[in-house]
Amino acid sequence: MIGAQVAIADDHPLFRAALKQAIFECLPNAGMLEAECFAELLSLIEQNPTLEIIFLDLHMPGNDGFTGLTQLVNHYPDLIVIMVSSDCNGENMQKAINFGATAFIPKSADLATIALAIDSVLDGNVWLPENNQEGVDQQTALNNKKLAKQLASLTPQQYKVLAQIADGQLNKQIAYDLAIQETTVKKHVSAILEKLEVNNRTLAGLAYQQLMHTAAENEAVTH
Incomplete structure (x- = not known):
């Protein structure tokens, strides 16, 4: 994805800056867009039809839980959506994947881990931290996956x-x-x-x- 268009949707400027640095390590020629709220992200998507990858904060303004993720997956199925959050328990990570995200990156991750996640996604894989399964109930995961398909x-x-x-x-x-x-x-x-x-x-x-x-x-x- 040389020259890919990437959007970072997060209301914390410091995290956006750190994420941009990690992205440039993997995609040095990427075009970078930023949004501080979900409504601004939707405007960016409409104005930039070549947009390919979105980094979506789980709790940014206008994004109530996983509703934003589901809306993006439902309305823009060609976009790659990577969820980022400081709320990185196993259940939330699994929900993100079930609802259509290609990765879940904790905000506590260092630049090397973020770069690893991006590389994995660009290779066509789904990426989660190694300890993501802690506390995840298998039946809950199956129910979430079914609900995700129904909503889609x-x-x-x-x-x-x-x-x-x-x-x-x-x-x-x-x-x-x-x-x-x-x-x-x-x-x-x-x-x-x-x-x-x-x-x-x-x-x-x-x-x-x-x-x-x-x-x-x-x-x-x-x-």
Whole structure:
């Protein structure tokens, strides 16, 4: 990937600077873009169709848990998304891979480790730290993988409707926000329920919210 276009989406300038240094070691001719929030990242993607690799902070503004990752994988399947985070427990790492990331790089990693992860991804591999399996429940991993496939089957518009459902919005409110007919919303809801294999919108909203169960939940368990 000589001359690859790379975007770093992270709200911490010091980490962006360290990551840029590691990237230049692997891709000395890479074009580098930066975003401080998820909305800015989406603008960069739209404005730069040659973008190939994204380094996505798990907790950057506008990215609620794994919702940003799932949105990128669903809407831009050709992009390589590498998750970065200081919240690097085994469950989060496995979730990131299940939801479509090609690697999970802890923010505590040194430059050599970051370079190793980038090289591995460029070789077509999935990369995780060696100790990533600690604390990962196999059944949970399988459930996450199934949910990831189900969410990836949603159209972009269905994904937007699901996010509104998870936020407690009624069909009339969703229709107004998305500028579509309420009957269209109802059709989307029916399709969402079928694809997620659930019986009602409450369960659909809960499925979406599973993407956001990250650091806060884990911190509550450890304290």
